[in-house]
Amino acid sequence: MMTLQFPFSRLVLASNNAGKLKEFSGLLAPYGVEVLPQAALQISEAEEPYPTFIENALTKARHASRASGLPALADDSGLCVQALDGAPGVYSARYAQRAGGEKSDTANNVHLLAQLAGRTDRQACYVAVLALVRHAEDPLPLVAQGLWQGEIAEVPRGTHGFGYDPLFSLASEGCTAAELEPGRKNQISHRALAWQQLLAQLGQTA
Ligand SMILES: O=c1nc[nH]c2c1ncn2[C@H]1C[C@H](O)[C@@H](COP(=O)(O)OP(=O)(O)OP(=O)(O)O)O1
Numbered sequence: 001m002m003t004l005q006f007p008f009s010r011l012v013l014a015s016n017n018a019g020k021l022k023e024f025s026g027l028l029a030p031y032g033v034e035v036l037p038q039a040a041l042q043i044s045e046a047e048e049p050y051p052t053f054i055e056n057a058l059t060k061a062r063h064a065s066r067a068s069g070l071p072a073l074a075d076d077s078g079l080c081v082q083a084l085d086g087a088p089g090v091y092s093a094r095y096a097q098r099a100g101g102e103k104s105d106t107a108n109n110v111h112l113l114a115q116l117a118g119r120t121d122r123q124a125c126y127v128a129v130l131a132l133v134r135h136a137e138d139p140l141p142l143v144a145q146g147l148w149q150g151e152i153a154e155v156p157r158g159t160h161g162f163g164y165d166p167l168f169s170l171a172s173e174g175c176t177a178a179e180l181e182p183g184r185k186n187q188i189s190h191r192a193l194a195w196q197q198l199l200a201q202l203g204q205t206a
């Protein structure tokens, strides 16, 4: 792997999602940058009111950077299902809640299966957009995206990962994302791909 020098030694991870934090600690481990989850700095969760991943990612990164005075990395991600016209998309974390249910991964998975009942088109795509700001008013944030194609399984399988992983089935791997070893997911996921894109940009701008 190419080693890159980060232009800073510490950054805030602008996320409260334990699954994402775990994946990022793996992705960032080789780069010798100290990663501080925003909760460790008592930073509140930012609002995510926008209809695009990029706007939400940037707003989360700016919020954490403003509160901490440090560079910040944010991830806005979700699952886009073809037969549902791209839903739940940017609303993935609030999918069941917006339909009157609770805000949890389990409720989201149950709701997704109900929405797809009887549908044969199960194609879906995970999307991750990353935003890295050097400071809160950074006029030139680094932005990268990754996509990961899969299909929605009929029943959940696997215990690794988080979110929709038990339903995200990968023909090439012969299993769901929740059945993948975490290290494998971190090689091939939407988040891993976006991270590689961001690193490439850092290499150009560092
Ligand atoms: O690799 C993934 N494996 C499974 N599910 C995933 C993945 N990547 C995104 N997802 C789902 C989880 C959540 O339902 C939504 C992200 O929502 P999103 O607002 O970006 O994150 P969040 O609210 O959980 O944490 P935070 O905003 O603090 O980073 O997409």
Ligand SMILES: [Mg+2]
Residues within 6 Å of the ligand: 048, 093
């Ligand atoms: Mg969120």
